[in-house]
Amino acid sequence: MKRFILAGLTAGILGMWIPSHAVESAKVIAATCFGCHGPNGKTVNKNGYSIVGKPAAVIEKTLLQYKEDKLKGTIMNRLAKGYTDEEIKKVAEYLATLK
Numbered sequence: 412m413k414r415f416i417l418a419g420l421t422a423g424i425l426g427m428w429i430p431s432h433a434v435e436s437a438k439v440i441a442a443t444c445f446g447c448h449g450p451n452g453k454t455v456n457k458n459g460y461s462i463v464g465k466p467a468a469v470i471e472k473t474l475l476q477y478k479e480d481k482l483k484g485t486i487m488n489r490l491a492k493g494y495t496d497e498e499i500k501k502v503a504e505y506l507a508t509l510k
Contacts (some may be wrong), residue, residue, distance in 0.1 A: 437505035440498060443490065444506065452509050467500075467507035474499045 417424065444462060445477070450456045452463035462470060476482040478491035478499070 424449065437501040440494065440502040441505055443503075447486075452506055462506055464510045465507065467503045470506050471500055471503035474503065 444452060447459065448462045448475055449459055452461060454461045473482065474487075474491050474494075475496065477487040478494075478496075479485055482488075494502070
């Protein structure tokens, strides 16, 4: 019985830790986006592309297309290949929350 309780508590603690870790990880990944896409994803360059306010599904799909070389970019293909599909999903979800 004690083993079941301990297992349940461990799973609960890990369950609380993983999502917050994923959010922190997404923030770190998103910081790489801001170099080109502007502070918090809002471009300040007339030739830039703002990613702020885009739906998570659109961001995720676009990043996956870059990763799979279905879209061509100057650096986006190389950047996207550096992340797992799960990391791309999390960063897309985070970016979608920015206003």
